[in-house]
Amino acid sequence: xxxxxxxxxxxxxxxxxxxxxxxxxxxxxxxxxxxxxxxxxxxxxxxxxxxxxxxxxxxxxxxxxxxxxxxxxxxxxxxxxxxxxxxxxxxxxxxxxxxxxxxxxxxxxxxxxxxxxxxxxxxxxxxxxxxxxxxxxxxxxxxxxxxxxxxxxxxxxxxxxxxxxxxxxxxxxxxxxxxxxxxxxxxxxxxxxxxxxxxxxxxxxxxxxxxxxxxxxxxxxxxxxxxxxxxxxx
Ligand SMILES: [Zn+2]
Numbered sequence: 001x002x003x004x005x006x007x008x009x010x011x012x013x014x015x016x017x018x019x020x021x022x023x024x025x026x027x028x029x030x031x032x033x034x035x036x037x038x039x040x041x042x043x044x045x046x047x048x049x050x051x052x053x054x055x056x057x058x059x060x061x062x063x064x065x066x067x068x069x070x071x072x073x074x075x076x077x078x079x080x081x082x083x084x085x086x087x088x089x090x091x092x093x094x095x096x097x098x099x100x101x102x103x104x105x106x107x108x109x110x111x112x113x114x115x116x117x118x119x120x121x122x123x124x125x126x127x128x129x130x131x132x133x134x135x136x137x138x139x140x141x142x143x144x145x146x147x148x149x150x151x152x153x154x155x156x157x158x159x160x161x162x163x164x165x166x167x168x169x170x171x172x173x174x175x176x177x178x179x180x181x182x183x184x185x186x187x188x189x190x191x192x193x194x195x196x197x198x199x200x201x202x203x204x205x206x207x208x209x210x211x212x213x214x215x216x217x218x219x220x221x222x223x224x225x226x227x228x229x230x231x232x233x234x
Pocket of ligand 1: 119146
């Protein structure tokens with residue numbers, strides 16, 4: 001399986017070890033895929049590109065999570081996408097991902113030669129697979145399926161996504177579902193049996209499965225990876 005880890009797994013409100021350190025920590029794991037989270041745009045300015053290029057050498061898939069802004073016709077979008085595109089090129093990344101709720105005008109993401117994935121949402125931008133699907137089809141985007149966000153719409157939702165957009169789904173975000181009344185993800189090892197059963201169909205997808213946990217360190221991540229591998233039977 002193509003297992004990966006997101007640098008976002010090292011994020012805790014008020015406590016962020018930094019993208020650079022997160023990459024170093026993930027390098028210690030037996031993992032070949034990585035997603036770099038730049039939800040806060042300022043993280044880019046604390047990023048040592050030269051060092052990162054070295055540290056990322058062993059990875060097969062590199063994803064970039066784009067900053068949390070509204071993508072539309074304005075100076076901010078122009079600047080943010082210009083910088084992120086440069087980073088994408090320099091790191092020879094495989095995809096960038098943003099949330100459907102942040103995309104106010106798809107043109108301002110589509111005007112660059114990069115592979116853009118759109119992630120299904122939860123929280124204030126909540127949309128079920130039908131509305132999300134219409135958006136994806138209309139603008140010809142590929143999909144990053146976050147199974148934690150999907151499960152907010154009921155335990156049939158992951159199957160709905162896979163049935164309807166199987167060929168469009170290029171990456172999965174995996175954790176153990178949502179913490180109650182929160183946007184934070186539960187650890188995979190804390191997932192309920194019901195949740196695990198509802199996401200069973202992701203096992204058939206031969207695409208990167210990125211662990212996107214919150215508030216977890218290397219020791220815990222090693223345990224998580226073991227659990228995920230056991231569940232995938234690899
Ligand atoms: Zn996600």
